[in-house]
Amino acid sequence: MYKSSTRSFPVYDSLRKAIIEQALKPGVKLPEDSIGETFSVSRTTVRNALVRLDAEGLVDLQPNRGASVADPTIEEAHDIFEMRQCLEREVMQRLCKMDAKPIVKALKAHLAEEKKYLDVDTTRSIRLAGEFHILLAELTGSKILANYVNEIVSRCSLVLARFAQAHSAQCGLEEHTEIIEAIEAGDAERAASQMHTHLHGVQDRALLNPDDQDKDNVSDILARYVTHNS
Amino acid sequence: MYKSSTRSFPVYDSLRKAIIEQALKPGVKLPEDSIGETFSVSRTTVRNALVRLDAEGLVDLQPNRGASVADPTIEEAHDIFEMRQCLEREVMQRLCKMDAKPIVKALKAHLAEEKKYLDVDTTRSIRLAGEFHILLAELTGSKILANYVNEIVSRCSLVLARFAQAHSAQCGLEEHTEIIEAIEAGDAERAASQMHTHLHGVQDRALLNPDDQDKDNVSDILARYVTHNS
DNA sequence: AAATTAAATATTGTATTCAATCATTGTATC
DNA sequence: GATACAATGATTGAATACAATATTTAATTT
Numbered sequence: 001m002y003k004s005s006t007r008s009f010p011v012y013d014s015l016r017k018a019i020i021e022q023a024l025k026p027g028v029k030l031p032e033d034s035i036g037e038t039f040s041v042s043r044t045t046v047r048n049a050l051v052r053l054d055a056e057g058l059v060d061l062q063p064n065r066g067a068s069v070a071d072p073t074i075e076e077a078h079d080i081f082e083m084r085q086c087l088e089r090e091v092m093q094r095l096c097k098m099d100a101k102p103i104v105k106a107l108k109a110h111l112a113e114e115k116k117y118l119d120v121d122t123t124r125s126i127r128l129a130g131e132f133h134i135l136l137a138e139l140t141g142s143k144i145l146a147n148y149v150n151e152i153v154s155r156c157s158l159v160l161a162r163f164a165q166a167h168s169a170q171c172g173l174e175e176h177t178e179i180i181e182a183i184e185a186g187d188a189e190r191a192a193s194q195m196h197t198h199l200h201g202v203q204d205r206a207l208l209n210p211d212d213q214d215k216d217n218v219s220d221i222l223a224r225y226v227t228h229n230s
Numbered sequence: 231m232y233k234s235s236t237r238s239f240p241v242y243d244s245l246r247k248a249i250i251e252q253a254l255k256p257g258v259k260l261p262e263d264s265i266g267e268t269f270s271v272s273r274t275t276v277r278n279a280l281v282r283l284d285a286e287g288l289v290d291l292q293p294n295r296g297a298s299v300a301d302p303t304i305e306e307a308h309d310i311f312e313m314r315q316c317l318e319r320e321v322m323q324r325l326c327k328m329d330a331k332p333i334v335k336a337l338k339a340h341l342a343e344e345k346k347y348l349d350v351d352t353t354r355s356i357r358l359a360g361e362f363h364i365l366l367a368e369l370t371g372s373k374i375l376a377n378y379v380n381e382i383v384s385r386c387s388l389v390l391a392r393f394a395q396a397h398s399a400q401c402g403l404e405e406h407t408e409i410i411e412a413i414e415a416g417d418a419e420r421a422a423s424q425m426h427t428h429l430h431g432v433q434d435r436a437l438l439n440p441d442d443q444d445k446d447n448v449s450d451i452l453a454r455y456v457t458h459n460s
Numbered sequence: 461a462a463a464t465t466a467a468a469t470a471t472t473g474t475a476t477t478c479a480a481t482c483a484t485t486g487t488a489t490c
Numbered sequence: 491g492a493t494a495c496a497a498t499g500a501t502t503g504a505a506t507a508c509a510a511t512a513t514t515t516a517a518t519t520t
Contacts, residue, residue, distance in 0.1 A: 476505105
């Protein structure tokens with residue numbers, strides 16, 4: 001998935017995770033210097049990571065003014081969710097045309113994992129909920145589609161970080177279960193509609209009564225993400 | 231759209247155009263040195279452009295082995311076209327929910343341009359045909375969707391460069407006309423189906439009897455793209 | 461002659477350096 | 491007290507330099 005230099009990958013990956021897990025909030029400045037110090041790499045290396053994150057829409061890079069965590073407007077927020085609806089509908093339709101057996105097996109395994117950490121490890125729980133959607137996309141067998149879904153799910157996390165009140169908008173486990181059942185039945189119509197309802201729920205809880213957040217500093221937050229593997 | 235350093239933009243843009251216009255064929259190596267010389271910039275600057283192009287899927291960046299123009303497999307080629315179908319269907323559905331008047335006006339203006347250069351300037355003609363699809367996406371008002379379409383259209387050019395025999399697979403003007411008519415009628419079903427047929431035609435002509443191409447060098451080709459503003 | 465190894469060359473990875481631009485603070489003026 | 495300006499400091503832009511890794515060529519061995 002990611003290529004390019006060995007050293008910039010950890011920077012890219014840590015920043016990405018920190019943004020998705022909402023430790024780095026939208027609008028926070030990302031100075032090359034301090035990030036470089038945190039990871040003991042040069043600015044050159046940091047910059048590569050930032051360019052990539054900018055291309056993925058997680059970071060906003062402005063000439064001569066540096067990088068900051070992307071800070072979507074409410075319009076962009078809606079756009080992003082609408083795009084996600086489109087992509088995940090496609091995922092549902094494709095999955096329902098395929099052999100359900102191995103797909104359902106993989107999904108149920110993931111669901112078990114989700115259950116396991118529910119009310120135990122919140123951070124992990126949130127991550128797993130997101131990864132459920134990515135797994136769905138991967139199971140279509142299309143790397144391109146999976147990439148797009150991965151990207152849009154990340155950007156949705158960003159939107160939630162920006163507009164939702166703390167963790168109000170999370171994936172419901174039962175809804176994931178229902179989606180799996182629809183796929184098992186090979187009912188594309190139902191699967192797509194379940195997914196639509198599911199995502200719409202998340203979106204509504206997030207965007208109906210948006211709650212403006214305030215930002216804070218970087219270095220200490222980021223420090224916790226250094227070599228924070230898995 | 232693109233941000234980041236002033237100097238790397240021309241490099242990014244020229245490479246992008248050269249790849250899309252199929253002057254730089256899939257698999258061709260893109261050494262940082264020679265590209266830097268062509269644009270009179272340092273490798274640092276070139277590299278930024280390459281990282282970005284890699285993120286967009288037009289360039290393949292491998293650790294310690296440099297960059298080359300992406301060289302999609304036949305499976306990826308199908309994936310890319312399928313993805314494009316998905317995205318452009320979305321575009322059609324959105325456009326048909328909107329006020330047709332200004333949309334149709336913009337599209338007809340573009341179509342006139344396409345007609346103007348047909349059989350006159352082949353390169354321009356091909357570019358305009360691609361831009362018709364991008365214009366459609368932009369008219370939805372969603373920057374995110376427009377970006378995705380832009381990206382996927384570029385990647386389709388790459389696929390055509392890789393598998394189609396020279397210019398066998400081009401957009402038909404009449405088909406663009408029919409799409410506009412469907413939008414004018416506000417008939418989402420028909421618009422989507424027209425678009426599907428249109429794209430399927432291009433795909434078929436390209437991927438049914440794929441024709442392996444051979445590659446050649448970079449510098450002289452790129453030279454024609456330096457500050458090729460228009 | 462074919463295959464292996466070793467040396468030389470070319471290319472990329474990354475840090476460092478200096479220049480250019482932006483942000484901030486302090487000062488003067490109205 | 492508010493605004494405009496100037497000087498300082500901080501941050502980014504981009505080239506250079508050196509290290510690490512690949513690739514090519516030549517030499518050696520079988």
